[in-house]
Amino acid sequence: MDALMMSRLQFAVATFFHFIFVPLTLGLSFLVAIMETQYVRTGDEEYKRMAKFWGKIFILNFVLGVVTGITLEFQFGTNWAGYSKYVGDIFGSILAIEATLTFFLESTMIGVWHFGWKKLSARGHAVCIWLVALAGSMSAYWILVANAWMQSPVGYVIRQGRAELTDFWAVITQPFAILSVIHVLSAAFVLAGFFVMGVSAYHILRKQNLTFFKRSFRLGLVFALIFSIVTVVGGDLHGRSMSATQPTKLAAVEAQWETAKSVPFYMLVIPSESQERNIVEWFGLPKMMSWLAHSDWNAEIRGLKSWPLEERPPVTLVFWSFRFMVGLGFLFVILMLVGLFKRNKLEESRGFLHLMVWAIPLPYIAASLGWTVTEVGRQPWIVYGVMKTSDAVSRIPDYQVGISLTAFIVVYSILGVICFYLIRKFAIQGPPPVPAATR
């Protein structure tokens, strides 16, 4: 393998690992903030215990998210020097703004919140976790603005051999970015909701801390119900915007080889990249795909074969990732609708509770599949239509990247295992018993 392929793998390892922790941080911060606010408003100690229990898991997860994020920022320089030089004027400034505006706030307030239970008033302390939550989401906004620019570059001009900013407002408000933010944040909230429900279901099944975990479960349920619908609707809008901004990605996502009008949507498709056609196309819904992509039953969809081979993304991986992600997205909505009916008889719904315990990993998988579609689907471009990934890599010796890639895999695997073990341990342990004096 050469430095290019290993650098790509290294970035993939680093981002996927980072994004195991990020969505739970984004979502759980709000859930903890809501719990603590309930405590401040009602004075009910149970809510305080909830905030502390979920907060403990939140902190552990948060730290892993932070440290894995730092390596990402610097990897643009270490491994993607060509890219950094070419687009730093725009991409770099967005990252710097993210750090100054939001990451400072998030990281400073998390320390105050973690250690400040007795240093601040109850109200002041609750404000801290709200600031953490809001700063986290704003942080995600800036990062997704930067990513959106790679998918759909706007507000720039090529000058002196690089992309220079001409319209900052266009960069930070383009629809692609806004739709990404809606889709990613709501998916993160679904993930956090499923996490809280899954852990709570485990305890409800064992009849431990029943009121505590039923409250937690219902909070997670409301959260995940609302945002699973937002994720699907936002994802649909996002997909439609893709037809204008990234036609090759759309074609790969739908395994559309030939340019055609009034394209049907097939429920079951098996694409073959070598044969440049689909081996299986079953259960077609007439004209559906044209409508999904362009909101027009007779619209034309450009096929993959209209682009030269070297400008097409890998079809199989992008196609299957997209299908499974969408399938999971709908599954989440269905599960939450079932949950809505069972919300008042949770203890009796043992089958549903078991299902929710096993559903914890599903939103994680969906999120990873989503990023696979976004990033692999953009290939061979690093900035769509502007710069190829192969032109972006640093000119560094292969062995250097080989060593660092190995180090990433080893270090992250160890961290992942320990973090999984600890979170599992605390989740199963449940909250500490209520001291007798306050009972």
Add this chain to the structure above:
Amino acid sequence: MLELQQIWFLLWGILWAVYFMLDGFDLGLGALAPFVAASDRDKRVIYNAMGPVWDGNEVWLITAGGVTFAAFPTAYAIMFSTLYTPLLLILFALILRAVSFEFRGKIQSAGWYRLWEVGHFLGSFLPALLLGVAFANIFQGIPIDKEGIFHGTLLTLLNPYGILGGLLFVLLFLVHGALWLAVKAEGPLEERAGRCASVIWWALLVVAVVFLIATFFMTSLYANYFRRPYLFVVPLVTVLALLATRVLIAKKAWLMAWFASALTIVGATLFGVIGLYPFILPSSLDPAASVTVFNSSSSPLTLKIMLVVTLIFLPIVIAYQVWTYYVFRGKLTEEDLASEEAY
């Protein structure tokens, strides 16, 4: 009138200086921990002395990196691809430090504690050393050609001047960290921390003098100072701050000594950065291949937008970080250590 690039170069230097000033005491204290702690309780005092603030301190590094990317993208690209191995080592070490804070107290077992104590030490010591090595090499010049390609290995960077820079950083941070511990701890631990600061200060003095002399012979940092002698006020204040640190240590005025040490670190960083100008990454192969503030910067529009954002939000950041230090002011109490959130 300063040009945009000059303002940004100054801001760039200040961001690094503040990072070294703040995370410097965390890194120094982490490196000092195994030698100053006599008991498990001492160790917990040390970790909790940094607990509420280390994460916020570390963000100055992210911002310094982000600003390098935003304001001088070409410098960012060449600097970080050139310093590939040391930079990744620093980042992995910082990961190790962060998780050591979090993981250590989570399982009650002596072996587990020991594991993350070693992790915390390495995660503190290595960044202190390598950041010094990296900056000394930048001051000295790095073998890069006109394409920005690095002609050397990790060993190229471990030259005598580079190692001297690493040693200087480690000692600066050790004194800084020992003083922070003296501020936060009580009793014998406070005494030991103060004594550490006092002893290490002499080593720091020797290395600082050697470094200033070596800098004269091995870099061209002084050129700017001879051209504009009023700039000598920066190294002068730095040396005075270093001496003041010693006086204040003797008086056991720990917090004031910490401030003097902070000023020393900021001054030392700015001394290098001012000497570096107009270079941001001088080439030791070919002066024409050097990366300067002017040939590596972003467009005026980006620099202006970034300047507005920074001038509005950085003061806000400073305000709430100062507030954080105020909330957690004073000695660590038994109640602090007994809380279930403590490390």
